[in-house]
Amino acid sequence: MARPRRARKPKYKPQVYPGADKVSDRRRKAADPTKKLAKFRSIPDDNIVLLLGHRFKGESYVSVHPPLDELVEKYDPIKNIVEPTPGARAGDRIRYIQFADSIFYPPMAPWLRPRLYMSRLRGCDVMVYSGRQLLEQRERDIEASSKWLLETEVYDPARDAIRGITVHGHSLRLDEDGLMFDARRRYKLNKETGEVEYIKNMHAEVLDNPIPVGRPLTEREARGHDCTYRWDVAAYKSRTEILTVIARYSRGRITGGFNPELTEIINNSR
Amino acid sequence: MKFEDKIDLYSDEGKLLAEKVPIEALHPYRNPYMKEIYLTLKRTAIVDLGKLQGMLRDGRTGWSTTVGQDEIKMPWYGLDLDLVEDSEEIAEELKKMLQLKEGDDTNIISLEGGSLLVVQLPLEVLRLSADYSPAFTQVSVALGQIIAKKYGLDNPLDRPYRFGMLKNCLHGRYPQYVGPNPGNPVAPLMKVPSILEGMGTGYKSFMINHVVALGNNRTLHAVALATIFEQGAQFEMGNAIGWYERYQLLGSAFQGFNANNLVLDMVKENARGTAYDVVLTLMERALADGVIEEPPRKYPFVQPSGYKLYQLKDYAMWNAYGVAALLAAVIVNSGAMRAAQNTSAVLGSWNDFIAFEGGGLPDPDAGRVMGTGLGFGFYTHGLYGGAGPGAFTMDHVIVRHTSGFLTPCIVAGMCLDAGSQIFRPNVTSGLYYTLAEELPIFQNPLEKLAEAAESIKGEI
Numbered sequence: 008m009a010r011p012r013r014a015r016k017p018k019y020k021p022q023v024y025p026g027a028d029k030v031s032d033r034r035r036k037a038a039d040p041t042k043k044l045a046k047f048r049s050i051p052d053d054n055i056v057l058l059l060g061h062r063f064k065g066e067s068y069v070s071v072h073p074p075l076d077e078l079v080e081k082y083d084p085i086k087n088i089v090e091p092t093p094g095a096r097a098g099d100r101i102r103y104i105q106f107a108d109s110i111f112y113p114p115m116a117p118w119l120r121p122r123l124y125m126s127r128l129r130g131c132d133v134m135v136y137s138g139r140q141l142l143e144q145r146e147r148d149i150e151a152s153s154k155w156l157l158e159t160e161v162y163d164p165a166r167d168a169i170r171g172i173t174v175h176g177h178s179l180r181l182d183e184d185g186l187m188f189d190a191r192r193r194y195k196l197n198k199e200t201g202e203v204e205y206i207k208n209m210h211a212e213v214l215d216n217p218i219p220v221g222r223p224l225t226e227r228e229a230r231g232h233d234c235t236y237r238w239d240v241a242a243y244k245s246r247t248e249i250l251t252v253i254a255r256y257s258r259g260r261i262t263g264g265f266n267p268e269l270t271e272i273i274n275n276s277r
Numbered sequence: 278m279k280f281e282d283k284i285d286l287y288s289d290e291g292k293l294l295a296e297k298v299p300i301e302a303l304h305p306y307r308n309p310y311m312k313e314i315y316l317t318l319k320r321t322a323i324v325d326l327g328k329l330q331g332m333l334r335d336g337r338t339g340w341s342t343t344v345g346q347d348e349i350k351m352p353w354y355g356l357d358l359d360l361v362e363d364s365e366e367i368a369e370e371l372k373k374m375l376q377l378k379e380g381d382d383t384n385i386i387s388l389e390g391g392s393l394l395v396v397q398l399p400l401e402v403l404r405l406s407a408d409y410s411p412a413f414t415q416v417s418v419a420l421g422q423i424i425a426k427k428y429g430l431d432n433p434l435d436r437p438y439r440f441g442m443l444k445n446c447l448h449g450r451y452p453q454y455v456g457p458n459p460g461n462p463v464a465p466l467m468k469v470p471s472i473l474e475g476m477g478t479g480y481k482s483f484m485i486n487h488v489v490a491l492g493n494n495r496t497l498h499a500v501a502l503a504t505i506f507e508q509g510a511q512f513e514m515g516n517a518i519g520w521y522e523r524y525q526l527l528g529s530a531f532q533g534f535n536a537n538n539l540v541l542d543m544v545k546e547n548a549r550g551t552a553y554d555v556v557l558t559l560m561e562r563a564l565a566d567g568v569i570e571e572p573p574r575k576y577p578f579v580q581p582s583g584y585k586l587y588q589l590k591d592y593a594m595w596n597a598y599g600v601a602a603l604l605a606a607v608i609v610n611s612g613a614m615r616a617a618q619n620t621s622a623v624l625g626s627w628n629d630f631i632a633f634e635g636g637g638l639p640d641p642d643a644g645r646v647m648g649t650g651l652g653f654g655f656y657t658h659g660l661y662g663g664a665g666p667g668a669f670t671m672d673h674v675i676v677r678h679t680s681g682f683l684t685p686c687i688v689a690g691m692c693l694d695a696g697s698q699i700f701r702p703n704v705t706s707g708l709y710y711t712l713a714e715e716l717p718i719f720q721n722p723l724e725k726l727a728e729a730a731e732s733i734k735g736e737i
Contacts (some may be wrong), residue, residue, distance in 0.1 A: 091610025130614030
């Protein structure tokens with residue numbers, strides 16, 4: 008199932024993201040499709056379906072249009088060039104998964120997710136809004152992607168959560184078990200197994216049985232996987248390279264937008 | 278010749294259409310094909326006789342939104358007239374009234390068994406009028422007089438409400454309201470001038486779905502038409518004067534008209550790839566074509582980690598490559614999903630990749646695409662609600678803020694949609710499919726544009 012596609016080998020050597028420190032490395036890893044994300048846990052396919060709550064376990068996929076092979080479409084050479092995803096080919100509905108990421112040592116952040124998704128997933132729709140990131144795909148594609156997203160290092164059961172509604176909580180203190188606040192109480196820590204368990208699905212509908220999604224990362228591990236700069240992870244000063252690039256980017260935008268003939272000034276602005 | 282740049286134009290199948298065309302040959306006010314399109318847009322009005330007949334019969338008029346066209350119904354004031362049956366006579370009369378002199382270029386095409394008339398005014402009228410209002414006013418008033426005369430409404434003292442009903446069906450609440458009803462049975466192709474969003478936005482007052490229908494769902498054809506409309510507006514609103522002229526011409530040539538086959542090459546190379554892969558192709562092509570270059574091997578051009586700040590040779594050209602890659606990325610992503618909703622994802626989130634890949638080089642349209650794309654995403658998703666991408670007009674307050682490089686991408690996305698949208702082109706824009714069939718000017722725009730450019734190459 009979920010396997011990010013292998014990136015092609017370009018002649019040009021991608022540089023992806025500036026900076027030489029730990030946090031830069033995390034961000035570079037997120038956006039670079041040649042880097043494989045480490046697998047941290049296993050979640051059965053059926054549990055993913057239950058967590059997403061878009062269809063029942065074992066139910067067939069609902070389609071919004073006939074499969075592409077049966078669809079009579081107007082002639083367009085482009086449609087024959089780009090290869091559709093399996094879900095698109097079958098005419099599946101478009102469904103979503105939405106993540107909220109805490110601001111306390113998150114392995115992934117809402118603003119970084121689009122780069123993670125767009126570099127590795129085909130036919131994806133992303134949208135960010137204050138602490139949450141939405142990912143929409145055709146149904147069987149989103150299930151495959153969700154599995155991949157929940158099983159690898161970009162998901163920490165304590166600090167990232169799947170939330171379709173009532174997303175609020177990413178900037179609140181973690182609770183006594185170290186979990187991100189959730190007004191819908193979708194998950195809790197099972198103290199016997201040490202794993203986080205979802206007792207409700209993404210839409211906060213109660214599940215028949217709790218679904219374990221693995222143990223929370225320890226404080227030390229979480230710091231190692233943090234993708235934001237903070238005083239005890241990576242010093243602000245180590246951002247110099249990123250700030251240089253962002254400054255150049257902003258000045259280039261202002262200058263280029265003002266007068267596109269000022270190439271020299273754009274080049275020299277840092 | 279103002280600019281040195283020359284480009285080759287290719288069809289959407291990769292066939293070379295014109296070689297070494299100076300970019301000025303693609304100037305909206307110089308290219309004969311583009312000129313003809315603009316004139317067609319200005320002089321054409323659609324008269325939906327079938328709808329008018331129904332409105333008159335039901336006394337249904339004066340509504341205020343396109344969706345609910347039955348807010349007011351006064352059948353007791355209705356008039357039962359057989360307009361569709363008599364459409365031939367009406368068209369004949371209309372032509373006589375509209376033409377300036379016998380045998381001029383006034384043209385009326387009757388469609389769908391006479392229930393639809395495509396009326397084209399003489400060019401001279403448009404040349405002399407301050408704006409393109411005659412396409413609505415003259416046609417509407419002429420039609421009113423023809424109907425009054427033909428169906429015995431010739432005495433205003435006899436049941437005057439009938440005249441009120443006829444006026445309202447033709448002119449809506451105008452002038453009480455600034456324009457006729459949305460979805461009025463008599464309508465110019467563009468929005469009427471009094472309800473335009475701003476100065477010079479007339480040519481881009483089309484709904485995205487209408488453009489898709491005019492291009493007959495063929496991606497690069499619809500994109501070319503969208504670019505022609507958008508650039509017409511850009512030049513009209515003063516966004517392409519002086520400094521910006523070359524920037525606009527290059528951007529529209531590379532994004533909209535498949536110059537140097539760049540868009541098609543990028544799509545082909547990443548047919549099984551992701552949106553990010555298009556960025557790599559862009560960097561490769563830009564380096565190979567000398568649009569950007571390797572920086573000197575010293576600080577600060579190469580940062581301590583080895584990260585390079587690439588140098589621009591020519592910003593306008595880099596932008597043209599950027600917007601072409603933007604379109605390719607939209608095609609690659611939407612083509613894989615065969616849905617239109619993810620255009621905003623690329624428009625709003627993909628541009629960052631370019632900035633960080635190129636060492637802080639400005640992204641498409643100096644960041645305007647990204648800013649507008651994010652807002653567009655908000656309003657096409659559940660985050661704030663809103664409409665499907667295809668239901669936006671190109672001058673809508675959400676999508677109008679770029680230099681004409683955003684809406685062609687949305688058009689491409691809608692062309693590739695396999696039926697996942699509620700506002701599909703065949704639901705919202707059936708009429709425009711018919712128009713595209715009947716008015717040959719909208720067919721094969723890439724070829725016609727290249728031919729026209731070739732024909733004025735010598736002058737430039």
